Amino acid sequence: MMNEQRREFIKKTTLGVFAGLGAASGLVPAFSLEKTALPVWDEKPVPGKIRWGMLIDTRKCKEDCQQCIAACHHEHNVPAFKNRREEIRWIWKNSYRNVFPTADIAGVSKEIQNRTFISLCNHCADSPCTQICPTGATFKRWDGIVEIDYHRCIGCRFCMPACPYGSLSFNWEDPRTEIVDPVTAYPTRQQGVVEKCNFCSNRLVKGLLPACVEACPEQALVFGDLNDPRSDIRMLLESNVTMQRKPELGTKPSVFYII
Amino acid sequence: MEVMMKSRKLLWLVTFAAFSIVVALYVFRNGEAELSQKPLARVSAIDSTKCIAPKEFMRANHMQVLQGWERSVVREGDRVHIASNGSRFQKSLGTCLGCHNNRLFCYNCHSYANVKPKCWNCHLSPMETP
Known part of the structure; x- marks a missing residue:
């Protein structure tokens, strides 16, 4: 045991020395961690001032297009477990029956019933997952985003059945083994924590739109502040008939659908 | 032959001595800089x-x-x-x-x-x- 540790240490030290020499001679770039720059909002945010929301125009969403899913899962180092039981998903596609199971399909056309609908965390204004979390790891942020603090998650998985939309996934296995193309700018998760969509809070702080919104070739996704009556999303919500998922549960989702 | 061997040995010795002096000086000077209480006076990679x-x-x-x-x-x-x-x-x-x-x-x-x-x-x- 001791010997193994020693070997490991010597291996790593030697590697470090070589890397240091390489960096000194300019052969290897010194470090490739995330660049540190001050965020766009450098003052402390006012709780409740912003409420981020998303509008999904399902008429524009192409059935065989997976670009939003690929962009999101790449951006956040989401592992690609093939096994359905271990699957981790932040954003995925589903049928009308599964996305709106409590809506009556009488009067809904065949075309709509065969359409695919993007599902993701709804970032509910009245979120059951944050209310049930025993450690406060799942919490409501100042800007309406429901975020998981992975430092606090103990993996009890209460939030998973509490969420009526199935937005949470549990890391049964070490996720680092199954990340296809890891990015250095965002951390991974560890085995034994629950994870889900974070509305790209990591991109919002840099003044960027969420990865899925940016990746969509049809501009089917609109992102904005629901508290700002002049925002694009509010304009579109006022001029279109929209739907929320399971509105009768009173969770007040921040994700809206144009059917 | 023997003289040549000797001079070669001497040459090695001198080279080694010179090298160790250089190394020792380098180490000593760095050590001294580490001890002195004026970090700003030293040009360092880390600011x-x-x-x-x-x-x-x-x-x-x-x-x-x-x-x-x-x-x-x-x-x-x-x-x-x-x-x-x-x-x-x-x-x-x-x-x-x-x-x-x-x-x-x-x-x-x-x-x-x-x-x-x-x-x-x-x-x-x-x-x-x-």
Whole structure:
């Protein structure tokens, strides 16, 4: 045991020395961690001032297009477990029956019933997952985003059945083994924590739109502040008939659908 | 033949002696600079004026600092650290590691003290950077 540790240490030290020499001679770039720059909002945010929301125009969403899913899962180092039981998903596609199971399909056309609908965390204004979390790891942020603090998650998985939309996934296995193309700018998760969509809070702080919104070739996704009556999303919500998922549960989702 | 061998040996000896003197001087001078109390007088790769707090404080309290940063960034969205001299830093592990860019900066001390922080279970360890 001791010997193994020693070997490991010597291996790593030697590697470090070589890397240091390489960096000194300019052969290897010194470090490739995330660049540190001050965020766009450098003052402390006012709780409740912003409420981020998303509008999904399902008429524009192409059935065989997976670009939003690929962009999101790449951006956040989401592992690609093939096994359905271990699957981790932040954003995925589903049928009308599964996305709106409590809506009556009488009067809904065949075309709509065969359409695919993007599902993701709804970032509910009245979120059951944050209310049930025993450690406060799942919490409501100042800007309406429901975020998981992975430092606090103990993996009890209460939030998973509490969420009526199935937005949470549990890391049964070490996720680092199954990340296809890891990015250095965002951390991974560890085995034994629950994870889900974070509305790209990591991109919002840099003044960027969420990865899925940016990746969509049809501009089917609109992102904005629901508290700002002049925002694009509010304009579109006022001029279109929209739907929320399971509105009768009173969770007040921040994700809206144009059917 | 024997004379030639001798002179060759002498040459080696002189070369070795000269080399060790150079090395010794280098080490000695560096050691002295380390001891002197004027870090600004020395040109160094790491700008110590840019540290968020004195070295002694950070050695003893970096874990509390990092935990405080984690809390205020994740829970309150307060991402800017203002140091006692008024300079501003992003509260991020990248801020620390951007300056302390020795890959073994964390590892050396932690392995000596036999502590196993969980940071690198999720965050990218400097030893894993490409």
